[in-house]
Amino acid sequence: MRLRKWFIPIVGSISVLVMLLICFPENVAGQIARDAVPVIGAQVFIEPGQTSEEIDNWFRILKENNMPLCRIRMFESYMRKEDGNWDFSLFDDAFEAADKYGIKVLATLFPYTEKTDIGGFKFPRDEAHLSEIENYIQQLVTHFKQYESLYGWVLINEPGSGAVPNDQLAQREYEKWLKGNFPKEETEQGYPILLDLTAQRFLKDYNTWYLEWIANEIRKYDSQNHLHVNNHAIFDLLAEYDFPAWQKFLSSLGGSAHPSWHFGLFGRDEYTLAMSANSEIIRSGSGSLPWIMTEIQGGNNTYSGMAPFCPTAEEITQWLWITIAAESKGGIFWSLNPRASGIEAGEWALLNFQNQPSDRLMAAKQVAAVLSKNAKLFAKAKEIDSGINLLYSRESFWAEKAMANPSTPFYEGRAPGAIMKSMLAYFEAYSEMGVNIGIKEFSEFDFAAENYSGQLLILSNQIAIPSARVSDLENFVAKGGKLIVDGLSAFFDENLHNTMKTKFPFENLFGGNISEFKVVGNLFKISMDKQELPAHLWRGSITLKTAEALAFNDTIPVASRNKFGAGEVVWIPSLVGNGARIQDDHAEFGKWLKSESFNLKDQPVCFGRPLKGMLMKTMKSGKSLLTVIINKSGSIQHVSLDFNHGEMSPELIFSDHASSNSVLSPNLIIHPEETLIIKWN
Incomplete structure (x- = not known):
């Protein structure tokens, strides 16, 4: 390591420390911890052509704007030379500047990839590639762990690919995985399984395997510093992420939430709602770990991204506060300075081309100042648990991916994304009531409690529910919980076998079975107790067993309520969530939800x-x-x-x-x- 240019006598060092403590009370480390003050930061983009003076200036700007945490993408292609030697000098400049100004660094691993690859590869190709990554990690970690400014490592930039890669290493790992996960040929009743979700199950486990492999490689050389990862495209890829498994090797969980890349299901006026829902998914996935929104769009995107736009200062403020309200320990913007070349050249930055603060940076600074002024208040703040949770199964999203195709005429319920849109309708309706609502995968919910009185679970169009979850839901309701079920929930099991063709596993819990689903139209009404709920596409008819009818189509029940143990199940086998979203009016839908949410009276x-x-x-x-x-x-x-x-x-x-x-x-x-x-x- 080169001698630090800013070496000062011991007395000066003490003065600098005192100054930093004044600037960042109780949070001098810019840490991501459960009881830490939420911290605002930004990505400093380092690339060849930058001078030491430029880099130093960016870290000075971070300090001046109350941003004690940053990310740096550690490009192997800018460190390893053609002769195999390593030159870290460009990134040494950045870490020296971070040391100088008291900025903590989350260093993102970014092994060698093609010049046009702006996000990085998600899996190694073969054994040789894996060995190259292993060498890169050794060189990177052993060199940079010496800096005081190093806070931790981001294992990979934005894991999640949507599909199993077709390469040698994936095939090797798949064959090993199959030994313990071989797909069934038929159901217990003898029905053939013609479609299965094996590839998606493997992809979930393959993601976890690679992330844990990276974490273990880092721990060979650094046993102390923070380990972090940022998932992305949460509304498309959430079923690929096994957050409970990741908790075993991470120090914190994160995410990327760029409206221009990731919020395609939403209009511009819904981006803050999307940020809130994104935050709730990560909050649940983090479990007992802290979490932070690792990437938030900081500036204009011109030619990159799906939806060109530039956040307003007000939107920056909204996104920061809505994530903090979901217990995020802060947010990191992509990025402070714009990169000079590539598809994102001149985009995304909080600074203008003269390195002057934009209105967006000033908005972030203002939020950081409020957090600093009220450090004790926000360090201990926890989201109020309403007892209301949207519950999703990975299998539902996998089934939709396998089965759904856009229709002619177009119906939202037939297209990919319908399940998420249905869930988001409930999320939006409760948000408009001012009520917190969680979003959890089955494995993230505690089904081992002794009492669920006052708790509400919602299964919104969860089309595939594993048979093993029947007992979990029965236990929840029997012990006092309430379950609301809509749409085609439980239409399939984990093997894409239609559950309603044979003995319906939820018949006892729901109090009936489906006689059939009929296509009705884009919007129709379900009339319930003087309320008319908008519904979409399919209307399910119920054959009642123990349940009582709540709504009819002519004389045929289309909604029911079933008492089960100390709790109850409300079942509307029509897409009422999608209907409310398509109608873009939650008035009747929200009124009905409020009447069914007995626990709202307990909200503070x-x-x-x-x-x-x-x-x-x-x-x-x-x-x-x-x-x-x-x-x-x-x-x-x-x-x-x-x-x-x-x-x-x-x-x-x-x-x-x-x-x-x-x-x-x-x-x-x-x-x-x-x-x-x-x-x-």
């Missing part, structure tokens, strides 16, 4: 009435509540809040609207695109 705070385009998430810190309220409605909103446990005294912590009213009561005025952070004592 919610909106007095559902508000279209509004979001609220609530945290608890000590004896105080923290509400994050965001107005995406496009107009000024007069908001009343219902407190269910007595009156609360408000204190305005943050507003990004210059003429925002002082908070004097539970009745608020909030402007379009405004974000309010209120502490209630």
Whole structure:
């Protein structure tokens, strides 16, 4: 390692340390920990052609803007020379600058790949390639672990590929995997299994195998520093991610959430809702680990990405606060400075081309300042658990990928993405009530509790549910839980075998079976107790056993309620989630959900009435509540809040609207695109 250019006497070192402690109280390390203050940071993009002075300036800018954490992509192609020797000098400049300004670095492994590969490969090709990566990790970790600024390692940039690679190493690992996971040829009843989900199951395990392999390689040379990974395209690839398995070798979980790449299911006015849902999926997946939004879009995308746009300062503020409200320990922007070449050249940055702060950087700085000022408050803040969770099965998404094809005429329910859209309709409806709602994979929910009174699980169009989950759901309901089921949930089992053709495994729990599904049309109505719920495409008819009918089509039951043990199941075998989303009006849908959500009376705070385009998430810190309220409605909103446990005294912590009213009561005025952070004592 070269001698650090900024070497100073011991007295000067103490002065620098004191200065940093003043700048970043209780969070000098920029750490990602459960009880740490959420931290804002940015990617510093390092590439040949940059001078030491430029690099030093970027780290100075980070410090000046309250950003004590950064990411650096560690390009092997910029370190390893053609003769096999290594030259780390370009990245030494970055780490020396980070040391100088007290910035902690998450270093992203980026082994050699093609020049046009902006995201990096997701799996090695063969044994020789694996050996090359092994050598790269040894060279990288042994050199850079000496820097004080090194905080940890990002194992791979954005794991998740959508398909099993067709190469030598994947085939080798698949053959090994098959020995313990060989697919069945027929069901227990003797029906042939003509389609199966073997490839998708392997891809999930293959992702985990490679990530754990990288983690183990790093640990050969560095037993101390943080290990992290950032999944991406969560609404498309979530079934590929086995988060509980990853928890065994990670220090924290992360994600990439770029609207222009990853939010294709949403319109521009829904990007903050998408960020909230993305955050909830990662929060659940992180388990007991801390999590951080590792990549947030920082600037304009011109020719890269799917949807060209530039975030506003207000959107930057909304995205940061909505992730923090989901217990994120902060966010890292992609990126501080723009890269000079490649498909993303001149894009994505928080700085302009003169290295001056954009309005987006100033917005992030303002959020960081509020976090620093209220360090103790936000360090201990935890999201209020409403007891309401959307439950999904990986098999449902795999089944949709195997079975769904766009139709003519086009019906959303027949196209890939319908399951996620159905779930998101429930998420949006509860958000408009101001109620927190979780999103969990089956393996992330605790089915071993003694009592589920006051808890609600929702299976929204989960078309494939493994037979092993029948007992889990029966246990949940029998012990007092409530289950809402809609759409084609449980149409298939884990082998894409139709469960309703033979003895329906959920017949006892649901209190009936399906007689048939009929295509009705794009939108139709399910009439329930003077409410008409919009539904989409298929209407299921129920043959009742123990359940009571809640709605009819003529004289045929199309919705039911079944008492089971101490709990109950509400079943609407029509796509009411998709219907509400297609209609773009959650009024009746939300009213029905509120009537079925018996636990809403236990929520500490919610909106007095559902508000279209509004979001609220609530945290608890000590004896105080923290509400994050965001107005995406496009107009000024007069908001009343219902407190269910007595009156609360408000204190305005943050507003990004210059003429925002002082908070004097539970009745608020909030402007379009405004974000309010209120502490209630």
